Amino acid sequence: DAVVAGIACRLVRVSFAGELGWEVHAPMADVPALFDAITGAGAMPFGMYALNSMRIEKGYRAWKGDLSTDYSMFEGGLDRFIKLDKPQDFPGKAALQNEKRQGPKKRFVTLIVDAGDQDAPYMSTIWNGDEVVGETTSGAWGYRIDASIALGVVRTAVSAPGTQLEVEIYGKRYPATVQEDQPLWDPANDRLRV
Structure with missing residues (x-):
């Protein structure tokens, strides 16, 4: 208070x-x-477009786009919040344990997209050659890092940092590179501390 x-x-x-x-x-x-x-x-x-840009630079997920029932918690990159060692059961625990043993089929990634002034809208197709390997969950221009960013979910096989993919934006494909699994802006979170 x-x-x-x-x-x-x-x-x-x-x-x-x-x-x-x-x-x-x-x-x-x-x-x-x-x-x-x-x-x-x-x-x-500041407005919602600015807020959206800033949260995407940090890799913060938004409900219903980046976080939905379309993806498991492991696929959504929320591993650090899953506590499978809890002694009590919870809904979905057995399924998550099984997924952890087998490994998730998809992974949440951050992409830098070489698309000029275009930003990847929700559910843009992500390509690896002639194969669809995922979809974007959100995208925006990152003014603090001066790049077009897309968040998305791709097949695990193409989720490694440095992987070259393409994002289809309104019928045209643009080169995209998978980034390290850390925020693009202030990865140490220094600006969040007092």
Whole structure:
């Protein structure tokens, strides 16, 4: 709990942009005064396109696009959140244990796409030669890294960093390179720490 400009509120330290960020929770009636106080102190508002660009540079997944029931947790790159050593069962545990033994058939990847000013929209086809090997889950221009980025899911065989693929954007294929499994922007998360 905190007080901002004399208004009681709750500050929650989160960031979907890859920068030091806070959510300010307060009754709706107090929001205009809080907004005026925060922007008056120098904070700059930005829109959803900017937020989408920043979260993709960090590799942060969005619900329903990057995270869905179309992919398992292993395929979605969420391995670090899976605790199979828990003594209690949970729904899907046996299936996840089996998938871990066999290895996932698909992997979540970040791609740098050489597409000029084009960005890969949701569900663009990813190609390896003449074979479809996956689909994008989101894409945007990364202004902090000066590149077109696509997040997607591809067959495990073509998921290694450095793999050269193509992303089809509105009927035309563009070269794309699989990146290391770390954020493209601030991989050490230095900007998120105070």
